[in-house]
Amino acid sequence: MAAATGARVVTIDPCHTCQPLGAAYLLLGIRGAVPLVHGSQGCCSYVRYLLNRHFREPVKVAATSFHEDAAVFGGRRNLVEGIKNLLLCYSPRFIGVVSTCLSETIGDNIDSIIREVQKELNGKINVSSKQVKIVPIHTPSYAGSHIKGYDNASRAVLEYLVQPGKDSNGKLNVIPGIINPGDIEEIKHILVEMDVPFLVLYDISRTLDTPLEISMSRLPKEGTSVKELADAANSLGTIALCRHAGGAGARYLQKKFNIPALLGPLPVGIANTDRFLDSVKKLIGKEIPSSLEWERGILLDAMADSCQYTMMKRAALVGDPDIVAGTTRFICELGMEPAVVMSSTASDEFVREVEVIAREYDYNPVVISGGDLYDFESALKERRADIILSPSHGVEIARKVKVPVVRLGFPVYDRVGYHRRAIVGYRGSLSLLDLIVNSLLEFS
Amino acid sequence: MSASLELLPNRRGHVVLNKKDAAEKPECGRSTLPGVISQRACAFYGARWMLAAIPDVVHLVHGPVGCAYYGRTVRRTNYRIFSSNLAERDIVFGAGDKLYNSIREAVRQFSGTRAVIVYATCVVGITGEDLSAICNRASTDLGLPVVPVNCPGFCGTSQAAGHDIAVNVLLEHFIGKGDKKEPPLDNTVNILGEFDVQGDLGEIEALLGQLGINIICTFSGRASTTAMANSHRAKLNIVHCRRTGQALAEAMHDRFHIPFLKVSFFGLEETTAALRAVGEFFGSDKTEKVIAQDVKKARREIEPFLPGLAGRRVALFFGASRMGSMAKAFQELGMEVIMAGSQFGCRQDYREAGDKVKEGVLLMDDAHDRELEELLTKYRPDLLVGGTKEKYMAHKLGVPFLVFPQEMSPFAGFNGFVNLAREVSGIMGAPVWRLAQSRREVSKLKVAVASGNGLTIDQHFGRAEQFMIFELTPNSVSLLEIRRPAGKESVSYQDSGGRDGVRQRIDLLADCRAVLCTRAGECARKQAGNTGLTVLEKEGPLSEALKWCSSVL
Ligand code: SF4
Numbered sequence: 001m002a003a004a005t006g007a008r009v010v011t012i013d014p015c016h017t018c019q020p021l022g023a024a025y026l027l028l029g030i031r032g033a034v035p036l037v038h039g040s041q042g043c044c045s046y047v048r049y050l051l052n053r054h055f056r057e058p059v060k061v062a063a064t065s066f067h068e069d070a071a072v073f074g075g076r077r078n079l080v081e082g083i084k085n086l087l088l089c090y091s092p093r094f095i096g097v098v099s100t101c102l103s104e105t106i107g108d109n110i111d112s113i114i115r116e117v118q119k120e121l122n123g124k125i126n127v128s129s130k131q132v133k134i135v136p137i138h139t140p141s142y143a144g145s146h147i148k149g150y151d152n153a154s155r156a157v158l159e160y161l162v163q164p165g166k167d168s169n170g171k172l173n174v175i176p177g178i179i180n181p182g183d184i185e186e187i188k189h190i191l192v193e194m195d196v197p198f199l200v201l202y203d204i205s206r207t208l209d210t211p212l213e214i215s216m217s218r219l220p221k222e223g224t225s226v227k228e229l230a231d232a233a234n235s236l237g238t239i240a241l242c243r244h245a246g247g248a249g250a251r252y253l254q255k256k257f258n259i260p261a262l263l264g265p266l267p268v269g270i271a272n273t274d275r276f277l278d279s280v281k282k283l284i285g286k287e288i289p290s291s292l293e294w295e296r297g298i299l300l301d302a303m304a305d306s307c308q309y310t311m312m313k314r315a316a317l318v319g320d321p322d323i324v325a326g327t328t329r330f331i332c333e334l335g336m337e338p339a340v341v342m343s344s345t346a347s348d349e350f351v352r353e354v355e356v357i358a359r360e361y362d363y364n365p366v367v368i369s370g371g372d373l374y375d376f377e378s379a380l381k382e383r384r385a386d387i388i389l390s391p392s393h394g395v396e397i398a399r400k401v402k403v404p405v406v407r408l409g410f411p412v413y414d415r416v417g418y419h420r421r422a423i424v425g426y427r428g429s430l431s432l433l434d435l436i437v438n439s440l441l442e443f444s
Numbered sequence: 445m446s447a448s449l450e451l452l453p454n455r456r457g458h459v460v461l462n463k464k465d466a467a468e469k470p471e472c473g474r475s476t477l478p479g480v481i482s483q484r485a486c487a488f489y490g491a492r493w494m495l496a497a498i499p500d501v502v503h504l505v506h507g508p509v510g511c512a513y514y515g516r517t518v519r520r521t522n523y524r525i526f527s528s529n530l531a532e533r534d535i536v537f538g539a540g541d542k543l544y545n546s547i548r549e550a551v552r553q554f555s556g557t558r559a560v561i562v563y564a565t566c567v568v569g570i571t572g573e574d575l576s577a578i579c580n581r582a583s584t585d586l587g588l589p590v591v592p593v594n595c596p597g598f599c600g601t602s603q604a605a606g607h608d609i610a611v612n613v614l615l616e617h618f619i620g621k622g623d624k625k626e627p628p629l630d631n632t633v634n635i636l637g638e639f640d641v642q643g644d645l646g647e648i649e650a651l652l653g654q655l656g657i658n659i660i661c662t663f664s665g666r667a668s669t670t671a672m673a674n675s676h677r678a679k680l681n682i683v684h685c686r687r688t689g690q691a692l693a694e695a696m697h698d699r700f701h702i703p704f705l706k707v708s709f710f711g712l713e714e715t716t717a718a719l720r721a722v723g724e725f726f727g728s729d730k731t732e733k734v735i736a737q738d739v740k741k742a743r744r745e746i747e748p749f750l751p752g753l754a755g756r757r758v759a760l761f762f763g764a765s766r767m768g769s770m771a772k773a774f775q776e777l778g779m780e781v782i783m784a785g786s787q788f789g790c791r792q793d794y795r796e797a798g799d800k801v802k803e804g805v806l807l808m809d810d811a812h813d814r815e816l817e818e819l820l821t822k823y824r825p826d827l828l829v830g831g832t833k834e835k836y837m838a839h840k841l842g843v844p845f846l847v848f849p850q851e852m853s854p855f856a857g858f859n860g861f862v863n864l865a866r867e868v869s870g871i872m873g874a875p876v877w878r879l880a881q882s883r884r885e886v887s888k889l890k891v892a893v894a895s896g897n898g899l900t901i902d903q904h905f906g907r908a909e910q911f912m913i914f915e916l917t918p919n920s921v922s923l924l925e926i927r928r929p930a931g932k933e934s935v936s937y938q939d940s941g942g943r944d945g946v947r948q949r950i951d952l953l954a955d956c957r958a959v960l961c962t963r964a965g966e967c968a969r970k971q972a973g974n975t976g977l978t979v980l981e982k983e984g985p986l987s988e989a990l991k992w993c994s995s996v997l
Pocket residue numbers: 018019020039042043046100101102140141142507508509510511512514565566567
């Protein structure tokens with residue numbers, strides 16, 4: 001059932017990227033934050049470009065711009081100067097120093113360099129270390145994908161910022177993971193309906209989807225504030241929507257401050273959303289209101305109305321592990337058969353999760369953990385599918401094998417507005433269902 | 445004179461106002477300041493820009509998987525890419541075998557490959573692995589060229605380093621590897637520095653085709669290994685982009701004695717000049733006919749767009765070698781270039797751009813995000829032209845943006861110029877920019893008051909000697925200025941209370957929503973109404989009248 005990537009050494013058309021992207025994704029959800037990529041320019045400009053294309057938003061990510069000298073003698077001077085210039089240009093409240101393969105390999109000790117800079121700042125430049133938080137985040141990319149980068153950052157930032165107080169703040173922490181602004185808005189909607197006080201950590205919903213305002217504002221005014229992040233240690237519980245991206249942050253809070261942590265599954269479809277609501281109920285003790293029951297009913301109604309189109313259709317899914325696993329369950333709920341299920345980032349948890357779902361619904365999908373697009377295409381040719389659910393990089397394959405594609409996850413750069421859509425919650429799932437059914441109808 | 449932009453000390457030399465006497469041009473080719481948000485990319489990116497489109501070779505990125513993931517996409521197109529996908533242990537214990545095996549497997553997977561191109565990335569660049577040795581070994585074992593491209597991202601100061609490295613790779617391993625004894629082919633050219641963005645090459649090919657000229661190889665928008673191997677048989681090399689084509693042309697001149705011409709196919713004038721130069725080289729007698737016919741057609745087709753473009757101000761920020769010719773193309777459309785800049789210009793690029801734009805125009809080298817943002821807010825161009833990384837910032841500030849290299853249709857040649865005109869006018873004329881302004885304007889009202897004494901409304905509209913112009917917002921009233929109709933002498937043939945006086949006063953208040961006056965003639969009121977100016981008759985103190993005014997409008 002589970003197919004290993006085989007004995008192949010060479011990677012062909014990779015579909016996951018590296019840690020700095022994940023770290024930047026997270027940092028851009030902090031109010032007044034600028035990620036500073038410590039390495040050569042390319043790593044940074046590629047991150048910006050990819051985020052630009054997905055969100056169609058300006059993205060402020062700076063680099064310490066290594067050239068030959070820094071690569072050979074170390075990037076200390078670049079980091080010190082970089083922090084100062086960044087402060088002069090944007091006066092950020094928060095700088096996340098994101099390492100790269102290069103700076104990690106040459107062994108720059110960013111933690112100690114940052115400590116020195118902080119000390120120096122207290123004297124000069126009119127910025128005290130109280131006004132700006134500078135946090136080192138280790139993201140060597142030869143050891144994990146963008147998912148890991150987000151995960152690492154989710155913990156590093158909390159470790160640095162949280163301040164446990166005496167009293168509980170009565171709130172629920174939510175760590176979103178690499179999901180869209182539309183998803184986060186949907187989660188907020190659910191929590192508001194349940195009357196649950198909440199704290200979305202690393203909230204990109206209003207920093208990476210912003211209005212055209214014609215005013216010069218250097219950094220988005222939204223996002224989770226440093227103060228709110230500090231308060232995360234006083235919450236009643238943490239839900240990491242994506243186990244793989246953000247789980248580390250939630251686990252850290254649990255271990256250190258005894259705040260119960262729940263990791264995934266991403267609430268896509270009926271059962272996963274039910275489970276999410278139940279978790280919230282358990283952690284905070286609030287009832288599920290009739291308004292959400294109504295939404296659930298609407299989704300069920302739509303599933304009933306469209307089951308003639310979805311039944312026995314074969315789906316192939318690829319993308320980040322939590323999104324793919326969450327969506328696979330929904331696919332099964334729709335009476336569709338998951339034929340190929342692949343995570344672009346390797347994970348045993350993912351394989352287990354998908355296998356559990358498959359057993360429950362009695363399917364036998366090809367499950368690939370950490371595959372590349374070549375694996376996906378090969379599996380697809382062998383198993384055949386009626387529809388593909390994938391980020392934009394699956395689109396070419398879909399064209400090749402002539403099946404419809406529903407764009408899902410990150411990145412989607414060849415269509416507009418996907419970052420604004422939700423796939424989570426009953427309403428998000430409903431909109432995903434509509435996309436799936438309409439694509440099938442369009443194609444037939 | 446200096447630009448009114450706030451600049452970090454180290455950046456001052458990089459931003460200058462254009463002067464014709466060439467001496468003062470921006471500093472360039474320097475390292476980027478750490479900590480700024482530069483629009484530059486890395487040498488690896490530059491090498492991919494040059495080589496990615498070569499179709500019949502294996503492209504293998506030696507490094508961690510991220511570089512390969514990103515390097516897969518070039519000019520918005522995804523190309524098949526292989527990666528040695530280095531993991532931590534490879535970096536600690538060496539990745540030579542992994543690379544060797546990756547090469548072998550890639551060749552096996554990709555049947556029909558003619559060569560392997562191996563790109564070195566940053567990590568590989570410092571671990572001190574002997575890339576050439578491994579490539580040589582693989583080459584011998586596999587019986588096909590395995591070519592190292594030593595382009596770790598930290599090389600040089602920008603992607604330009606990668607362009608140069610790639611040029612050497614092309615020269616050393618691909619160009620002129622065909623049969624050396626074959627004679628040159630009549631009426632053939634190569635095009636150097638042309639990447640076929642959105643069909644540009646098709647336009648150029650069609651133009652040359654009309655002159656009876658064929659293209660052997662285009663570096664590297666259409667460069668199969670066979671085409672490159674035969675490229676030494678061309679009679680002429682046409683350099684379309686200096687940055688990526690000039691060095692190649694010079695080397696091919698030295699090695700194969702192929703003469704070259706630097707031309708541009710952007711804009712009517714430049715395209716015309718290009719065709720003339722090429723036509724003359726080949727002694728073609730069709731050139732003038734082709735030009736006359738195509739230019740006439742293009743002029744007819746851009747005509748409807750010109751009124752909307754005239755005098756609009758455009759800022760340019762993209763690949764250095766295109767600055768000058770694109771500046772000229774925009775000027776041909778009647779637009780005014782207010783800034784020209786690039787991530788990686790060289791002296792000659794800035795000199796060429798400087799020659800083509802007016803004095804006083806901003807020239808900016810390696811402008812970073814913050815500087816561009818300031819440029820947009822302080823200079824408020826009507827259009828910014830640049831890459832995707834700048835696009836959305838411009839949009840947030842309400843500035844129309846054109847992506848270049850373009851996203852929608854070819855811009856090269858005569859047809860391309862028409863496309864440029866159409867796209868620019870479509871983008872600038874999109875109602876969204878006006879709507880974005882209107883919210884702020886809605887709550888503001890400009891009102892004129894016919895008052896001679898400044899305290900009360902005391903004048904008849906058609907005979908008013910002055911109007912006080914106020915701006916009303918829900919919670920404020922402010923006097924903006926006082927306007928007076930031209931004196932009697934300039935309208936001497938008519939009494940200022942006559943028909944022309946009315947017209948003149950209406951025009952004077954064209955931007956106002958309403959005018960308060962003691963009285964206005966029936967005909968004046970009608971004329972004003974037609975232009976959207978409401979005439980309100982009222983007497984008494986100004987303050988009361990204005991208050992009343994904001995409640996009725
Ligand atoms: S894989 Fe490493 S070196 Fe390559 S882009 Fe990512 S961080 Fe940079």
